[in-house]
Amino acid sequence: MSTATAPREDRTAPATRRRPPPRPARVVLHVFLAAVAVGWLFPILWAVLTSLRSYEYTATNGYVSLGGWTLDNYVTAWRTAEFGKHFLNSVYITVPAVLLTLFLASCVAFVIARFSWRTNVVLLGLFTAANLLPQQALLIPLFRLFTQVPLPAFMSDSELLYDSYWGLILVNVAFQCGFCVFVLSNYMKALPRDLYEAAMVDGASVWRQYWQVTMPLCRPALAALATLEVTWIYNEFFWATVLMRTGDKFPVTSSLNNLRGEFFTDNNLVSAGSVLVAIPTLVIFFLLQRQFVRGLTLGASKG
Amino acid sequence: MSDLPLIQADRAVPPPAAVTPTGGRRRRVRLLSRTDRVVVALMVAVPLLLVVGLVWLPAGATVLLSGTDWDGIGPVGDIEWVGGRNYADVVRNYPPFVPAVQNNLLWLAALFVVATPFGMFLAVLLDKELRGSRFYQTALYLPVVLSLALIGFVWQLLYSRDQGLVNAVLGTDVDWYGDPDVNIWAVLVAAGWRHVGYIMLLYLAGLKGVDPSLREAAAVDGASEGRTFFQVIFPVLRPINIIVLVVTVIESLRAFDLVWVINKGRNGLELLSALVTQNVVGEASRIGFGSALATVMLVVSLVFITVYLATVLREGRR
Numbered sequence: 001m002s003t004a005t006a007p008r009e010d011r012t013a014p015a016t017r018r019r020p021p022p023r024p025a026r027v028v029l030h031v032f033l034a035a036v037a038v039g040w041l042f043p044i045l046w047a048v049l050t051s052l053r054s055y056e057y058t059a060t061n062g063y064v065s066l067g068g069w070t071l072d073n074y075v076t077a078w079r080t081a082e083f084g085k086h087f088l089n090s091v092y093i094t095v096p097a098v099l100l101t102l103f104l105a106s107c108v109a110f111v112i113a114r115f116s117w118r119t120n121v122v123l124l125g126l127f128t129a130a131n132l133l134p135q136q137a138l139l140i141p142l143f144r145l146f147t148q149v150p151l152p153a154f155m156s157d158s159e160l161l162y163d164s165y166w167g168l169i170l171v172n173v174a175f176q177c178g179f180c181v182f183v184l185s186n187y188m189k190a191l192p193r194d195l196y197e198a199a200m201v202d203g204a205s206v207w208r209q210y211w212q213v214t215m216p217l218c219r220p221a222l223a224a225l226a227t228l229e230v231t232w233i234y235n236e237f238f239w240a241t242v243l244m245r246t247g248d249k250f251p252v253t254s255s256l257n258n259l260r261g262e263f264f265t266d267n268n269l270v271s272a273g274s275v276l277v278a279i280p281t282l283v284i285f286f287l288l289q290r291q292f293v294r295g296l297t298l299g300a301s302k303g
Numbered sequence: 304m305s306d307l308p309l310i311q312a313d314r315a316v317p318p319p320a321a322v323t324p325t326g327g328r329r330r331r332v333r334l335l336s337r338t339d340r341v342v343v344a345l346m347v348a349v350p351l352l353l354v355v356g357l358v359w360l361p362a363g364a365t366v367l368l369s370g371t372d373w374d375g376i377g378p379v380g381d382i383e384w385v386g387g388r389n390y391a392d393v394v395r396n397y398p399p400f401v402p403a404v405q406n407n408l409l410w411l412a413a414l415f416v417v418a419t420p421f422g423m424f425l426a427v428l429l430d431k432e433l434r435g436s437r438f439y440q441t442a443l444y445l446p447v448v449l450s451l452a453l454i455g456f457v458w459q460l461l462y463s464r465d466q467g468l469v470n471a472v473l474g475t476d477v478d479w480y481g482d483p484d485v486n487i488w489a490v491l492v493a494a495g496w497r498h499v500g501y502i503m504l505l506y507l508a509g510l511k512g513v514d515p516s517l518r519e520a521a522a523v524d525g526a527s528e529g530r531t532f533f534q535v536i537f538p539v540l541r542p543i544n545i546i547v548l549v550v551t552v553i554e555s556l557r558a559f560d561l562v563w564v565i566n567k568g569r570n571g572l573e574l575l576s577a578l579v580t581q582n583v584v585g586e587a588s589r590i591g592f593g594s595a596l597a598t599v600m601l602v603v604s605l606v607f608i609t610v611y612l613a614t615v616l617r618e619g620r621r
Contacts, residue, residue, distance in 0.1 A: 235450030297508035
């Protein structure tokens, strides 16, 4: 049957999708989309452009001019704002937080997808909803809690959960778990059940079923989520702003706010700083674009 | 997908216990050794403890604290219950409250009425397998990878009164971030800039999943492109529509970073989230009062979260 109808479909399907000769409508469409795309890129391009020009030149000739090319803004911004230190702070927070989030979320997702307990729907709801609550609505008790929980001095020089990397890692993990549980449990539910039957016949424990059967199969989803979570936790601003006090310990995204004072009158420096902060996310975006986009839509398309 | 056993599938069809006593769920449970049960319990308990301890208990505590007059100093035993007084104070004696609600609603309206339809429109255009579609898509969702705090800085380069591009081009002298009459609009443009790309991405994913035969059937019936979209495609996208609606509401409620980097949510940029933060982190530590504000946010968001969960969990059941 398929051989009989295949050629016919081949002819009719492209007929509706065939690329027509350039019609005026098509041209208008392209012009419109190109204009929108350029408009969308413009603020970012403008920031890059501004960062590459000297303050003196733009101050005398105005920002709408060309010339005064220099890389000095990057050097100055990097030095005065101590970007190296702040990037490192971001690494200390982001890397453990992403790894922990993925590990803990995959554990819960595995149990939800693997076992059919009545409580699983409740569990899934509890995790997913936690990710959607407004952070500010939890701020007051969390702030109090963090200032009351002591940590040994070798873990945090504030000797509190407040103003420590540990506190920020924990709060980020608690918040991001929900999204990952949701995506991973959907992903795991789609894995064939036979796999587990076979694994059980072979006498595999639950842990082995999780670690050696399920996790390797979830690699695409984990990669997509990792990309997304790195971006989100790196970009996280609110918790670091309210749960940190020492300027030296701020991750780079929230340290931006402290930097503005220093750069206040010099937009060329502000733009160089902005570009520096954006670089890690832009690198991830261009290298792992497919993963990033897949991650964003994993949560939506397969609800 | 539909032939795979999902959570509810086992329950919907109970195993014929009398005929095969070892079938279905019972067998699986019995095959779990003691170690396995401990492992399963730990796999759930540790993350659950974290999420309940750092998200749900604080959320509950916020609601409780909103009925007290605690100033954050002194023992918890001294806390006095004042009932709804904080709420009354918030509404009657707190000048920034009304502007904050207005700004939050404005935020929602701007994202919902302008940015969301525009994102959807772009998704429909980009779904047409155009040449160069990838470039257009990339350009549009590039802002989504930037943090909102950073977006505040990037747009400052356009908005700055003396050094900004907008004033230079228009020949105006407006302080776009500073003037309380215009700054909320300036910020909304920046927020919308990011939101459009996100919405476009969600709809593009949704449109890719639409059964092509629907379009073909509509084309055979001679429906115009616009009619096909609104009467055939759009209704099929219902789950995506609900997700977009919820995402938009929650994003407008949670909006914070952008206004905080500009002026900590004062002087025209009041938002509920910023007011809560000001009442706790700053000099003034008005716990009960701030909690009342936070509870308002919590209740509004929970309504939409419930809608969201009902949608996505129903989808997952299919």
